[in-house]
Amino acid sequence: MNTSDRLPRFQGMTVPAASTVAMLLADARLPSGGHAHSSGLEPALIGGMSPAVVAGFLALRASTTALVDAGTAVATMHSVLDGGERDGWGLAMVERAWSARTPSRAMREVSRDLGRGLLRLARRIWPASAGIDALDDAPPRPLVLGVIAAEVGMGSEELVRLAVYDDLASGVAALLKLEPRDPADGVMLLLESCASIEPSVPTIAAIRSPDDIPALSAPQAEAWAEQHAITQRRLFRG
Amino acid sequence: MAEDNAPTRSLRLGVAGPVGTGKSSLIATVCRALADELRLGVITNDIYTDEDARFLRSAGVLDPERIRAVETGACPHTAIRDDITTNLIAVEDLERDFAPLDVVLIESGGDNLTATFSPALVDAQIFVLDVAGGGDVARKGGPGIGRADLLVVNKTDLAPYVGVDVQLMVADGLAARDGRPVLALSRDDKDSVAALRAWVLSILAAHRAGTHVPQDPGPMAPHFHAGDGDDESDHAHGHDGHDHGHDDHDHHHDHAQERAHG
Ligand SMILES: Nc1nc2c(ncn2[C@@H]2O[C@H](COP(=O)(O)OP(=O)(O)OP(=O)(O)O)[C@@H](O)[C@H]2O)c(=O)[nH]1
Ligand SMILES: [Mg+2]
Numbered sequence: 001m002n003t004s005d006r007l008p009r010f011q012g013m014t015v016p017a018a019s020t021v022a023m024l025l026a027d028a029r030l031p032s033g034g035h036a037h038s039s040g041l042e043p044a045l046i047g048g049m050s051p052a053v054v055a056g057f058l059a060l061r062a063s064t065t066a067l068v069d070a071g072t073a074v075a076t077m078h079s080v081l082d083g084g085e086r087d088g089w090g091l092a093m094v095e096r097a098w099s100a101r102t103p104s105r106a107m108r109e110v111s112r113d114l115g116r117g118l119l120r121l122a123r124r125i126w127p128a129s130a131g132i133d134a135l136d137d138a139p140p141r142p143l144v145l146g147v148i149a150a151e152v153g154m155g156s157e158e159l160v161r162l163a164v165y166d167d168l169a170s171g172v173a174a175l176l177k178l179e180p181r182d183p184a185d186g187v188m189l190l191l192e193s194c195a196s197i198e199p200s201v202p203t204i205a206a207i208r209s210p211d212d213i214p215a216l217s218a219p220q221a222e223a224w225a226e227q228h229a230i231t232q233r234r235l236f237r238g
Numbered sequence: 239m240a241e242d243n244a245p246t247r248s249l250r251l252g253v254a255g256p257v258g259t260g261k262s263s264l265i266a267t268v269c270r271a272l273a274d275e276l277r278l279g280v281i282t283n284d285i286y287t288d289e290d291a292r293f294l295r296s297a298g299v300l301d302p303e304r305i306r307a308v309e310t311g312a313c314p315h316t317a318i319r320d321d322i323t324t325n326l327i328a329v330e331d332l333e334r335d336f337a338p339l340d341v342v343l344i345e346s347g348g349d350n351l352t353a354t355f356s357p358a359l360v361d362a363q364i365f366v367l368d369v370a371g372g373g374d375v376a377r378k379g380g381p382g383i384g385r386a387d388l389l390v391v392n393k394t395d396l397a398p399y400v401g402v403d404v405q406l407m408v409a410d411g412l413a414a415r416d417g418r419p420v421l422a423l424s425r426d427d428k429d430s431v432a433a434l435r436a437w438v439l440s441i442l443a444a445h446r447a448g449t450h451v452p453q454d455p456g457p458m459a460p461h462f463h464a465g466d467g468d469d470e471s472d473h474a475h476g477h478d479g480h481d482h483g484h485d486d487h488d489h490h491h492d493h494a495q496e497r498a499h500g
Contacts, residue, residue: 029320029321030321031320031321031322031323032321032323033321033323033324033327034321035310035311035313035316035317035321036308036309036310036311036313036317036324037311038311113324113327116327117323117324117327120323120326120327121323174311177311177312232287232288232292233286233287234287234309235285235286235309235310235311235312236309236311236312237308237309237311237324
């Protein structure tokens with residue numbers, strides 16, 4: 001798909017490469033509200049999880065909720081690119097599939113918060129994008145990632161890794177504030193947990209229909225998220 | 239840099255300053271003085287808890303629903319400058335839920351002398367110091383002291399107990415601010431509260447008349463007053479030209495630190 005004619009903002013400029021946009025979206029400095037999020041880590045620590053098992057927590061998140069999000073992002077991208085609206089699985093269907101696989105209301109709200117911040121920025125960057133325009137004001141984060149990926153022509157495997165990396169990197173950044181340690185150890189944790197999902201990347205990247213999004217929930221993490229939503233002492237939104 | 243001028247768009251007024259100088263109390267004072275004539279809302283940026291929001295709700299100066307707290311991920315500085323998303327969304331929600339609002343007050347998490355609001359978030363800002371922090375603080379400068387729309391020297395009632403000369407502190411502030419206003423305030427001093435009230439009303443009137451232009455107090459690094467006003471990007475930092483050389487390098491370095499650890 002030729003994306004250049006859909007990017008009027010970049011008149012007179014070269015259109016950014018899809019992988020540049022992927023790096024942008026993975027960058028913790030992106031001003032879209034991510035710095036106030038811990039990807040479930042603060043809820044887990046407040047809920048009593050030992051800091052000694054953070055590697056396990058990240059690996060579990062990577063193989064459950066992060067893959068649901070990654071699959072949702074891929075399904076969203078195809079819904080925009082392949083005219084999914086025509087086949088009856090448009091964005092609303094993708095969103096319903098995601099909601100059904102994200103049983104914790106607190107987690108859904110946190111994701112909508114992130115999605116809203118990201119969408120706000122995306123609208124500034126791609127004001128003429130039909131896919132971005134089709135989202136309502138507070139969509140879940142993976143839907144926003146998916147429409148941006150469609151807009152810039154990102155590859156599906158890159159999108160899967162982006163969705164997972166960004167989620168886990170927020171957790172690791174929060175870890176350094178909540179249970180301080182050598183920041184280089186945080187980097188190792190991040191790379192290990194990202195690597196742990198490599199075997200699943202092709203399957204998730206091949207998703208077309210929202211029906212194919214895996215249903216991988218993490219009940220203990222969901223319970224922690226629900227508790228965290230009503231606590232008065234927290235540094236992070238979720 | 240107001241993005242829209244929809245009828246629901248309030249005056250967004252930031253209140254920044256170091257920890258414990260009296261930001262929440264000042265907001266309570268403003269609410270008490272103006273709640274009868276203006277439709278107000280408050281956003282707090284707490285660090286560890288929603289304590290400031292709860293303090294303001296319990297002060298009974300405003301409908302508790304109009305006071306909301308946002309999380310800052312332990313980076314109060316980032317939340318009002320480098321990534322204002324969470325605050326902007328909170329302000330817009332408040333404006334939508336209680337439309338129309340006249341003024342939304344945003345309290346920053348207590349930080350240090352370098353923390354000021356981005357003009358993409360607020361239309362005007364107050365920087366709050368207190369006498370208990372030491373009489374020499376106003377001389378130490380920084381963007382908030384030098385270029386916030388109003389500098390408040392708070393808790394003047396405590397001056398005799400901490401050996402601070404309020405007049406001298408105000409004079410230091412004025413000298414650091416090229417004539418921008420400085421207000422000596424105590425919540426128990428009626429005249430000073432009246433002056434604060436009048437200032438808020440005057441900035442609201444200027445905002446509505448379109449004569450108030452939001453100013454960025456500027457970067458965290460010290461400014462050189464080179465007065466060269468050379469390039470386009472200069473206007474973002476306010477009215478004064480400054481050296482973009484070595485100084486700016488330090489500034490970027492600080493930002494990287496802030497993102498990593500702030
Ligand atoms: N004597 C005196 N005390 C004051 C005045 N204003 C505030 N205080 C006291 O100063 C302390 C800090 O006030 P806050 O309003 O919580 O200060 P803050 O800047 O919001 O604090 P943080 O949000 O924690 O940074 C409280 O004990 C207040 O009662 C004043 O005018 N005079
Ligand atoms: Mg306070």
